Amino acid sequence: MINKVNIVCFSPTKTSEKISKIIAQGSGIKVSKDLNITHREENYTADKDELTIFAFPVYGGRIPEIAIQRLKKITGNNSPAVLVVVYGNRHYDDALLELQNIVYDQGFKSIAGAAFIGEHSYSTNEYPIAIGRPDKEDIDKALSFGNNIGNLIKNNDTIKELPNLPGKYPYKERSPQPLISPVTIDSKCIKCTTCVTLCPTGAIQIKDMPETNPSLCILCCACIKGCPSNARLNTNDFVLQKQQWLLKNCVTRKEPETFEI
Ligand SMILES: Cc1cc2nc3c(=O)[nH]c(=O)nc-3n(C[C@H](O)[C@H](O)[C@H](O)COP(=O)(O)O)c2cc1C
Structure with missing residues (x-):
């Protein structure tokens, strides 16, 4: 019987962290471990009676490499997992499938997935991209997604594993980042x-x-x-060009998507 929730997130600008906490709250299950791997590695093996929520941002349609390195210190022991990616209103491309595959290799069984929208890391007052997201509507959706997961767990002794989440393999190639910084x-x-x-x-x-x-x-x-x-x-011109492109092409509001059995 699942009676504890762990949260594993990598979340430099805190939108993935926020969404993961709201989903956990919606599930009605007590949060046991808050494994925030944004600034450090955490070694942990989940027990069979624990559900783990993984929440990661999308970088270039993928899970950030540093987050994957840290994620590999956490193992599942065949326990259930919920997979969440948060993206800046462009697209999540292969990130959700990538997260599902990594978590599977770490010994978790994925039972639900979601893609939520967070204010874009490159968003500024001059280049507003998904500003203020997650907002009230996103939060309601995250609560209700969490609630569905809580019910799924309460009503089933054995929960089926999700089929493949959206995305393509081989994944989108990572584009090299120039040697720049703020x-x-x-x-x-x-x-x-x-x-x-x-x-x-x-x-x-x-x-x-x-x-x-x-x-x-x-x-x-x-x-x-x-x-x-x-x-x-x-x-730098690298970020400036991305901001200009995003403002031209990604202003139409995208909605969260959830994947449940
Ligand atoms: C290097 C980098 C690449 C990004 N690539 C994408 C992308 O491919 N698609 C997208 O919609 N958003 C992209 N974003 C925006 C983030 O996914 C978004 O802002 C997310 O909410 C950040 O999560 P966090 O607040 O948990 O750090 C990117 C952000 C950064 C910094």
Whole structure:
């Protein structure tokens, strides 16, 4: 009998984290382990009486590589899992299928899946993309998805495994990221070190000012969205071109999708 929920998330700008917590709340099952792997690895093996909710952002239609490395420290022991990807209103492409396959290899049985929409990491006031998502409607959908999962678990001793989730294999190729990173506006920086704490890859160090190692930066924008004095921003053409493209092509609201047995 499943009576505990674990949450495993990688969530630099916290939209995946938010959705996973709401789904857990909707299930009505007590949260046992909060395994947030955004900033570190966690070694854990789930028990047979635990349900694990996995929530990850979509980067280039895939699960971010660093998140996969950390995910591989968590094993399932044939326990059930719910798979959630959160994307910035473009598309999730192969990320949900990729997550399903990784989690399967780690010994979990996937029983439900979902793709939700979160404010795009590259969204700014000038280039608003899915701003404010997840919003009230998304939250209601996440609660009701969670509630369905709770009922599924209550009413079935053996739960069937989900068929393949949407996506293609071989997955979409990862496009190489140029050696760039957000910069600091010196006159605004108060050296509070929030950016250092928020960076999931340890790419930022405070020297005289915060300095970012571009070979570690994954452009997640946690340092930009979380800076209390708005001192971090992207000034590179790479992100600018993406922002312009997204604003032209991805403003029509997309809705969450859920996949249940
Ligand atoms: C490097 C990078 C690549 C991204 N690629 C996609 C994508 O392929 N499709 C999409 O819709 N959103 C994409 N996004 C947006 C994120 O998926 C979205 O903002 C998500 O809500 C971030 O999750 P988090 O708040 O949990 O970090 C990308 C964001 C980043 C930083």
